[in-house]
Amino acid sequence: MDLDPTPRSRDIRLRARADRVIPAGMYGHQAASQLGDGYPQFFRGGSGAIIVDVDGREYVDLMCSWGPVILGHRDPAVEAAAAEQRMLGDCLNGPSEQLVLLAEKLVDTIVDADWAMMAKNGTDATTACVTIARQHTGRGLILVARGCYHGAAPWCTPIHNGTLPTDRAGVRYFDYNDVVDFDRAVTEAREDLAGVLLLPFRHVEGEDQELVDGGFARHVREVCDASDALLMLDDVRCGFRLAHGGSWESLGVRVDLSAWSKAIANGYPLAAVTGTDAVREAATKVFLTGSFWMNAVPMAASIATLDRLTAIDGVSIMARAGARLREGLLAQAGAAGLSVRYTGPDALPYMTFVGDSHRQMLHAFATEAVQNGVYLHPRHNWFMSCALDDAAVDQALIGTEPAFAVVAKQFGTTPTV
Ligand SMILES: Cc1ncc(COP(=O)(O)O)c(C=O)c1O
Numbered sequence: 001m002d003l004d005p006t007p008r009s010r011d012i013r014l015r016a017r018a019d020r021v022i023p024a025g026m027y028g029h030q031a032a033s034q035l036g037d038g039y040p041q042f043f044r045g046g047s048g049a050i051i052v053d054v055d056g057r058e059y060v061d062l063m064c065s066w067g068p069v070i071l072g073h074r075d076p077a078v079e080a081a082a083a084e085q086r087m088l089g090d091c092l093n094g095p096s097e098q099l100v101l102l103a104e105k106l107v108d109t110i111v112d113a114d115w116a117m118m119a120k121n122g123t124d125a126t127t128a129c130v131t132i133a134r135q136h137t138g139r140g141l142i143l144v145a146r147g148c149y150h151g152a153a154p155w156c157t158p159i160h161n162g163t164l165p166t167d168r169a170g171v172r173y174f175d176y177n178d179v180v181d182f183d184r185a186v187t188e189a190r191e192d193l194a195g196v197l198l199l200p201f202r203h204v205e206g207e208d209q210e211l212v213d214g215g216f217a218r219h220v221r222e223v224c225d226a227s228d229a230l231l232m233l234d235d236v237r238c239g240f241r242l243a244h245g246g247s248w249e250s251l252g253v254r255v256d257l258s259a260w261s262k263a264i265a266n267g268y269p270l271a272a273v274t275g276t277d278a279v280r281e282a283a284t285k286v287f288l289t290g291s292f293w294m295n296a297v298p299m300a301a302s303i304a305t306l307d308r309l310t311a312i313d314g315v316s317i318m319a320r321a322g323a324r325l326r327e328g329l330l331a332q333a334g335a336a337g338l339s340v341r342y343t344g345p346d347a348l349p350y351m352t353f354v355g356d357s358h359r360q361m362l363h364a365f366a367t368e369a370v371q372n373g374v375y376l377h378p379r380h381n382w383f384m385s386c387a388l389d390d391a392a393v394d395q396a397l398i399g400t401e402p403a404f405a406v407v408a409k410q411f412g413t414t415p416t417v
Helices: 009-021 076-088 098-109 122-137 179-192 214-227 277-285 296-312 314-335 360-371 390-411
Strands: 043-047 050-053 058-061 115-119 141-145 171-174 193-198 230-234 257-260 271-275 340-343 350-353
Touching (some): 098 115, 098 271, 115 277, 122 257, 122 277, 179 214, 296 314
Parallel strands (some): 141 193, 230 257
Antiparallel strands (some): 043 050, 050 058, 115 271, 257 271, 340 350
């Protein structure tokens, strides 16, 4: 590998060039400027559980590209399927047969899917769900839980710069898992309630994660049925990591529409909307399209991804990796005299330090971890992949142990709760 003699010199040079030609040098959720000093901005590649930055430094990847990489980087089966389709063509005058094959696979795999439509990004999928719900019901209002992320379009972006209050005029808010507050929002929406868009569990940046209360989910379903409104699940982030057939598969709460993206094609750009027969007609009436939505390569990659996840029982593999990571981190935190909260499902965990309201301890932890070859995020939940075998998790734990020591030294120990 042709390593630059100065650590991080390529990254530094690229950032300087980017500053001249890209607003803020980099934008969006992957801007390294919001992370600690040791974080690289630019990457060279990745293989399995390992990513390599532009200066050749390697990291065990606990972010998985913020979710898309689920089997591991450059999974051979996915790459072979993508390469085979690429030889035939990708962007054509219509979809390839991959569209039908993939729709069939999604309908076979996802419990609440009678049909599927493809798009590119998660925001396309959540926006399509909302549009179909309004068409189906002939009503305007969508209820979403406060603070929950559903994408970067003006109707849902958490940062309102450049948008109008009217962009969000059709959205009302309630607190996740709070039946009383949900009922209040439903009452206020009155006859104009088109649907409720929910995350499978509450994952909000910088906050401890909160699993869905089964009673709350059942209540939302009952209220939607009683009001002829639609229940939509935003499975963009969790999809295929918690269950093969939809994140609420085991909860037994059925949904009318689901939004998918991220892990659906192991890193290839693809999103999907799935729905039940009851809303099929509305889906035929709305105009959903995009120049690259029908590209065949990501669909071939998706079919291979879903096949492989089923064949190896990816959900169990990621749960196992996540459990090993959790046990290791909790033991290390305890040994360092630090009290932590470890929340969310093992496949999408997040850890915070008790008493660290400004997340300074967490930033110090993450900065040290990344120096030690473990890529995780201080404010965003982490993602397991099927490439995280025991050896990779243990390698990550070797990097996190000194990070706890740094936190204890810098901030002092915290009482164990
Ligand atoms: C739950 C959820 N919904 C929607 C989105 C938007 O997806 P995208 O960034 O692909 O538009 C995200 C992205 O992080 C997400 O986590």
